[in-house]
Amino acid sequence: MRKNTSNPDDRSDNVEKLQDMVKNTKDNMEAAEELMAxxxxxxxxxxxxxxxxxxxxxxxxxxxxxxxxxARKNGYSS
Structure with missing residues (x-):
């Protein structure tokens, strides 16, 4: 049987993921603006x-x- 264990919190790439989300959101906004025509x-x-x-x-x-x-600069300490 496998034990249910949670994955450790890995925040090492959160900034990059957020930056991708910003880019995708901006791209979607631009596409929507074009569609409005x-x-x-x-x-x-x-x-x-x-x-x-x-x-x-x-x-x-x-x-x-x-x-x-x-948080990255502070070593992700609480």
């Missing part, structure tokens, strides 16, 4: 609202990048 009404408004949520996510990602960078 071909939409109108409710669909256009939905795209606008989604991009507003993406903008807030970007702010959160930036804060997390700062936190993770600082």
């Amino acid at each position: 071909y939409t109108s009404g409710e669909e256009r408004e939905a795209i606008k609202q989604k991009n507003e949520r993406r903008e807030k996510s970007l702010e959160g990602f930036q804060k997390e990048i700062i936190d993770e960078t600082q």
Whole structure:
């Protein structure tokens, strides 16, 4: 029988993962902006609202990048 054990918390690449998430979110925002040229009404408004949520996510990602960078400098100690 196998014992259930949790994997150790590996934060070593969190900054890079967050940076990838920022890039992907920005790419999605740009694609949505381009799509808006071909939409109108409710669909256009939905795209606008989604991009507003993406903008807030970007702010959160930036804060997390700062936190993770600082934690990396401090050796991830609590």
